[in-house]
Amino acid sequence: MLYFDRVSKIYSDDSHALQDVTFTIEPQEFVSIVGHSGAGKTTLLKMILAEDTPTEGAVFFESNSIQDFDRTEINSFRRRIGTVFQDFRLLPHKTAYENIAFAMEAAGRSDVDIEADVPHVLNLVDLGDKMWNFPHELSGGEKQRVAIARAIVNQPDIVIADEPTGNLDPINTYEIVQILKKVNDLGTTVILTTHNKGVIDSLKKRVITMDRGRLIRDDHEGTYVL
Amino acid sequence: MITTTQRIIKSGFLNFWRNGFISLASVLTMVITLCVIAGLIFMSALLSITLNEIEKKVDINVYFIPQADEADILNLKQALEGLPEVADIVYLDREQVLDNFKEEHKEDQIELQALQEIGDNPFGAVFNIRAQETSQYEGIAQFLKSDSALSKGGIDIIDTVNYFENKVVIDRLTKIINTAKSLGFAITLLFVALSVVITFNTIRLAIFISKEEISVMRLVGASNMYVRGPFVVTGIMYGFIAGVCTLVLLYPITLWLGPKSADFFVGVNVFTYYVRNFGQIFFIVMFSGIVLGAISSYLAVRRYLKV
Numbered sequence: 006m007l008y009f010d011r012v013s014k015i016y017s018d019d020s021h022a023l024q025d026v027t028f029t030i031e032p033q034e035f036v037s038i039v040g041h042s043g044a045g046k047t048t049l050l051k052m053i054l055a056e057d058t059p060t061e062g063a064v065f066f067e068s069n070s071i072q073d074f075d076r077t078e079i080n081s082f083r084r085r086i087g088t089v090f091q092d093f094r095l096l097p098h099k100t101a102y103e104n105i106a107f108a109m110e111a112a113g114r115s116d117v118d119i120e121a122d123v124p125h126v127l128n129l130v131d132l133g134d135k136m137w138n139f140p141h142e143l144s145g146g147e148k149q150r151v152a153i154a155r156a157i158v159n160q161p162d163i164v165i166a167d168e169p170t171g172n173l174d175p176i177n178t179y180e181i182v183q184i185l186k187k188v189n190d191l192g193t194t195v196i197l198t199t200h201n202k203g204v205i206d207s208l209k210k211r212v213i214t215m216d217r218g219r220l221i222r223d224d225h226e227g228t229y230v231l
Numbered sequence: 232m233i234t235t236t237q238r239i240i241k242s243g244f245l246n247f248w249r250n251g252f253i254s255l256a257s258v259l260t261m262v263i264t265l266c267v268i269a270g271l272i273f274m275s276a277l278l279s280i281t282l283n284e285i286e287k288k289v290d291i292n293v294y295f296i297p298q299a300d301e302a303d304i305l306n307l308k309q310a311l312e313g314l315p316e317v318a319d320i321v322y323l324d325r326e327q328v329l330d331n332f333k334e335e336h337k338e339d340q341i342e343l344q345a346l347q348e349i350g351d352n353p354f355g356a357v358f359n360i361r362a363q364e365t366s367q368y369e370g371i372a373q374f375l376k377s378d379s380a381l382s383k384g385g386i387d388i389i390d391t392v393n394y395f396e397n398k399v400v401i402d403r404l405t406k407i408i409n410t411a412k413s414l415g416f417a418i419t420l421l422f423v424a425l426s427v428v429i430t431f432n433t434i435r436l437a438i439f440i441s442k443e444e445i446s447v448m449r450l451v452g453a454s455n456m457y458v459r460g461p462f463v464v465t466g467i468m469y470g471f472i473a474g475v476c477t478l479v480l481l482y483p484i485t486l487w488l489g490p491k492s493a494d495f496f497v498g499v500n501v502f503t504y505y506v507r508n509f510g511q512i513f514f515i516v517m518f519s520g521i522v523l524g525a526i527s528s529y530l531a532v533r534r535y536l537k538v
Contacts, residue, residue, distance in 0.1 A: 054450060076455070084452035094447045098249040110238050111453035155451070 006032045006162065006194060007053065012062035014048050014218075022048040023059070024218040030196065032162070035189045037205050038198045039229055040215035046198040049215070050167055053196070054086065055079045084112045087156025087193075091168035093148040095140040101127065101151045102136045108155045126154045130184060146177030153184055163194045170201055178204065202229040239457065243464020253437045254469065260433040261473035261524065262480070264426035265516050269481055271419045272512060276504055277496045278415050282408050284497045289365050289401060291394040293375060295355035297325065299388035304356050307388075311360065314374065316367035321359040328354040355390055365405040368394050427523060434469070434527040438462055438535070445535040459532045466528030470520030477516050481505060 007030040014023040023045045030036055038046050051057035052064045058072040065071070066082065074082055095104050105123045114122075127133050130150035140148055149169055156164050166185060170178040182204050189195045199205065205212060205228060212227025213220060222230065247254050295304055301324065311317050323331070329352045336342040346353075362368050372394040394401070438445075441462070448458045482505070489502030505512060 056450075080452045080454050082452075083450060088450050094443065094450075096444050096447060098246065098444075107448070107453075108451040111448070111451050111457055113235075116234070 006030055006067060008065040009049075009052075010063050010065065012052065012059045012064060014045075014052070014057065015060045021218045023052075025062070026215075026218075026220050027062075028213060028220060028223060030194060032194055033189070033192055035186070035195045035208065035210040036197070036213060037208060037210060037227070038196065038213045038215060039200070039205060039231060041231060043217070044215040045218040046215055047167065048218075050165055050196070050198065053163075053165060054088065055082060080111075084159055085162045087153075087159070087161040087164040089149065089152045089156050089164065089166040089169045091171035093140070093145075093152045093172075095148055095151055095155075097140055100137045100139055101132060101143065101154075104140070104151055105155045105158050108158055112159045114159070122158055126158045127151075129157075130154045144177075145172050146174070146180060149173060149177070149181055150184065153181065153188070157188055157193065161193060163196060164188055166195065166197045168198055168200065170199060170204060175203075182208070205229040235457065236460075239460030240464050242461035243468065246461050246465045247468045250437070250465075253440065254465070257433050257437050257469045258473045258476065261430050261469050261520060262476050264430045264523070265473055265477040265520050266480065267422050267426045268519050269477060269512060269516055271422055272515060273485070273501050273504065275415060275419060276508075277492060277499050277501065278411060280499045280504075281496045282411060284499075285404070286365055286408065287361065289368070289404060290359055290361045291368055291372065291392060291397070293358040293360065293389055294391045294393075295357070295388050296390045297353060297355045299355055301356070303388055304358075308358065311358070311371070311374070314371065316362050316364075316370055317360060318363045319361045323357045323359070325352050325354055325356050328357055365401055365408065368401055369398075430523055431527045431530070434466060434524065435531040438528065438531040442535045445532065449536070455536055458536060459529065462528045462532045463525050466524035466526075467521050468524070470522070470524030471517070473524075474517040474520035477520070478513060481512075 009026050009028050012023055012026045013021065015021050026045070026049070038049065040046050048057060052059060052071070053066075055071050055074060063070045063072065071082070095101075096107060099107060102123050105126060106119045109119045109122065124133065124136065127136055130153055132147060132150055132154070135143060135147060140151070143151065149172075153164075153166075153169075156166075164185070169185070170181050173181060178201065185195050185197065186208070197204075209226050212222070212224050212229070214222035214224075214227075214230060216231075304322070308320055308322055311320055332346070332354065333343065360371060362371055372392055375389060375392050445458055485502040485505040489500040493500040
């Protein structure tokens, strides 16, 4: 599904964010990417989201090189990916319902679909009663659950979760990980980056370890070894 | 497409109401800009009307000799009326000139007695000529010096043309009028440019606050139109509401300034001007506001669409 082919990213100050990174992610996999700050995790995710392009090598999605996509293809491609961030990145002036509906509207879904799917997906993340709350009226865990609901509402091929538990307490962390596991069990590929050793060790899924831009470990039932 | 447009408009309206303070700040800034634009419309009109009034007061008089034949005078009048530079000619025959003199000096017994002693009417006929523009008087005066102004007998029937006496004053006035027009135009352009830049920056700042929001929209796969559309709709709303506020504000302002302007600018009342030209001012103010809001928003969002 996703293939990184000898990808390097060198910035103008000659620093190497990624060096010769090669790996494949198969459909329905749950892959955790771990590494210290500056290891290249975020750069790697930016390559997948077409926010950044490799200096060398290429990133392929279903055999198509992502950096060759034009603007329309990037938009269509992004609609097949759900993203969850550490800082939630919800639209502050939209309610939980509207935040999720926006992702559906952007994908060109009909009003009928939106009215049916948004309450359903909010119920899935246990926020059916907070549908009309604005982000500032929600706790950190609730915001992250809205972000996950937004990420999965268009039934994407991949969900990318960039440090989704970084701002959450242990109970909310556990709940978010459980939701991501459920999403993966339903057939969606999940790519997770985290610093949380407990989360990685409890998942017992594939772990890719990065260090100073290089891929140093790729374990199929890995643990947090840094 | 219709659904997308409806969603964009709805989202633009929601942005406007939910970003209350930012919307208020943007609308107020735009009101100032539109007031400057409206003020310049008034200034331009006042200047133009005042200059026209002054121009109307400039004329030249042609004094004929008392012996001039009326037929020759009327021939000359016809020839003058054929000139494109001539706006208007008032012809006073000898009797009217005499009557006017008597009327003007009815309190002055010495003058009237002197007139009685002469016995005959000592006045010649007079033309009062107004040109389309002050700069054209010289051409008319030169025409009067030409052969057309001569009687059949070869005697010059024109006694005096007061243009040559007033030439310096008319030339100076022409220069002042032309300079005032150019300066007015330059100042108008400068103020409009400054106001547009201030408004553009305010809207850019309002959109800068939403840059994270725009990047999120891009990451969920929203198209450029879908991201930009609501901001442009909000910008149009800023312009529309600011336009309405400006037009409402102009009513009491011009009402208050009206008598003052009438005293200062040869009887031009800005309130009367505002009421009489409301349609035109409405169009300029609303059009400027809406276009300014839409274009500023469009350009301000553009830089954040590169994600």
